[in-house]
């Protein structure tokens with residue numbers, strides 16, 4: 077816990093309380109503060125006897141030798157954060173991996189095969205808008221070129237590749253499971269939801285992860301004067317956008333799923349000009365791929381109808397139709413639902429029961445978020461460990477997991493890696 | 500027309516056609532390109548024999564002496580544009596004023612009293628978010644301090660005062676109708692709406708202008724993870740904003756009025772974080788003050804109810820309520836409906852009939868937009884002249900008024916000023 081909070085000096089975020097550790101984090105991927113955290117990670121794991129490899133996506137693999145040569149069993153997660161993120165999301169998983177190395181050294185434990193810790197690049201997708209993009213490349217699911225060309229959100233002036241180069245983390249090793257194979261991947265992460273807290277349980281054994289898709293929707297209307305343009309002459313891109321966002325929520329909730337608009341740009345952005353263009357993102361998630369298919373096709377059908385001026389679900393009731401607009405879609409991410417590896421899941425469950433001392437403090441769970449483990453699971457046995465999040469809040473500076481819960485998670489991680497190594 | 504298009508080299512905007520003059524304008528108030536246009540205006544009117552005064556709001560008054568001393572009769576409008584504006588909005592009125600000076604000189608006409616041309620600062624409100632702020636200060640309706648402290652939209656790094664100083668247009672003369680009194684103010688402007696084009700008429704005699712209010716609405720919810728936060732735990736500021744925008748449109752259209760959201764900021768602006776805060780503008784307009792009162796109070800009541808989780812007009816039907824949010828209001832502008840001066844209106848009507856040669860080519864109109872004339876009308880007899888806008892489009896690069904219609908407008912302006920001077 078001390079080490080974790082100490083490393084939060086790299087990219088300290090918004091203060092929310094008076095305590096020393098009561099701030100959030102702002103450590104966007106491949107920024108200067110991310111470089112500082114990476115440099116710390118490389119130096120620390122080397123000092124613990126690891127060999128460190130950096131691949132072409134800036135993923136950092138720190139490997140501690142075993143009795144015999146073979147692909148290592150990894151603990152892994154990410155050191156980057158949301159722009160207004162907390163101190164645990166991703167960071168807990170990597171720091172617990174480092175702690176695992178320390179404990180193995182302290183107790184002079186020799187593993188059968190190598191074990192390692194991996195820091196995956198840009199898991200959050202907050203700066204370069206594909207989440208888990210670097211484990212995605214490693215797994216073969218995302219082309220390296222596409223990842224390298226990704227432009228920074230907002231300004232769009234720099235790319236992942238140019239920033240990897242700038243901070244010195246464009247490695248020589250190909251970003252691929254073939255170059256850096258893994259025996260298994262275990263990821264400790266905060267739950268980021270309210271379930272463990274509500275049930276009073278301590279560890280989540282993550283058996284599955286939701287499917288998700290990210291879309292960029294562009295609405296094209298016509299710029300015109302707000303005061304002089306009569307109702308029937310308007311093609312107000314922001315008004316239509318408000319219908320679309322409201323409707324996306326309805327369609328998702330029909331299936332008990334979630335759709336969220338987290339970014340939106342409005343053009344030309346003048347108080348007295350009807351916006352001619354609005355673009356916004358939709359992050360849609362569902363436990364099953366078929367549900368997501370249905371939500372996507374319903375959204376595409378209904379958005380087009382709403383743009384053409386039809387009334388869907390009474391949204392236009394009492395409003396005035398105006399002129400037709402157009403809606404264009406782009407898919408930025410599409411990841412299927414995940415079922416983690418049964419052997420790894422069993423190992424995490426056994427470790428959790430052993431650490432907490434009770435079956436009843438442990439539960440099987442679905443991950444609402446995407447994680448690098450979703451991609452490693454495509455190439456090696458993988459599973460995840462969840463610990464409770466206070467008030468279920470994450471992606472927020474006030475994100476909090478108690479030191480005791482962090483420690484429980486780290487012990488489950490250590491045990492899982494050792495058990496897998498023995499297996 | 501040649502001079503008008505020539506001055507559009509100062510702040511040329513987006514190209515929409517291949518012709519030399521087929522671009523829009525981007526000449527935001529007090530930027531370098533606005534300074535260039537101002538410098539041109541000062542030099543040109545001085546070369547036409549005017550005395551030029553700049554006041555503390557950067558308003559520029561160019562006065563041509565008459566036979567006798569007295570407050571001048573002014574033609575006036577503005578040289579600033581929207582960020583993606585056209586070549587006529589404001590510019591036509593100032594340039595026709597300059598043309599008036601040229602014609603008076605060419606024909607060696609001596610007026611009874613002085614006549615002048617005024618360029619008002621930041622009429623558009625696009626850079627500093629109060630429209631007609633500088634004529635508002637001149638009229639006594641807006642405090643100088645408030646105007647000087649106005650921050651640039653977006654970055655908010657500079658103020659009106661710092662930019663006035665930077666470009667050398669912070670004048671010594673107090674910005675007040677007492678320091679620069681006017682006998683009358685006539686403003687030629689493009690209609691910015693579709694009515695004259697639809698009726699095939701040539702000149703609008705502007706008898707009244709709509710009331711309008713500008714609000715900034717701030718929605719406060721809670722940042723959280725898009726994928727892990729269950730529906731009932733969400734306080735999604737963007738989802739609520741979409742209900743509010745849809746509802747503002749309904750409430751306004753009930754009264755056949757308009758409400759528009761032209762700017763919107765979303766925080767923290769990450770695809771996989773539920774927005775914790777959204778702020779947006781509402782520009783609401785109505786022909787009568789009482790109608791605007793009613794729309795405003797209905798909006799305030801219903802926005803609060805929607806934020807608290809109530810369903811208004813079925814907007815939440817099929818959605819899930821989530822946690823309550825809060826909504827805060829700020830009024831950025833509030834201008835009552837205007838009735839222009841009957842004598843000036845009669846003079847414009849008589850001039851228009853004389854120029855067009857026919858009653859049937861002239862119609863009385865209400866202005867949908869605000870204009871500096873709305874403020875001058877508080878302190879001196881005022882009225883306005885409208886000419887047709889192609890497709891009713893303005894605040895858009897493709898804004899267009901034919902050279903013939905511009906010329907008709909300029910002639911009506913000239914005649915109106917001369918008639919008033921004689922009167």
Ligand SMILES: NC(=O)NCCC(=O)O
Nearest residue numbers: 199200207445446726771
């Ligand atoms: N765990 C986490 O916050 N990852 C970001 C990817 C996602 O949005 O699910």
Ligand SMILES: NC(=O)NCCC(=O)O
Nearest residue numbers: 303348622623630868869
């Ligand atoms: N005429 C004009 O576009 N003025 C801007 C003020 C307004 O928004 O009405």
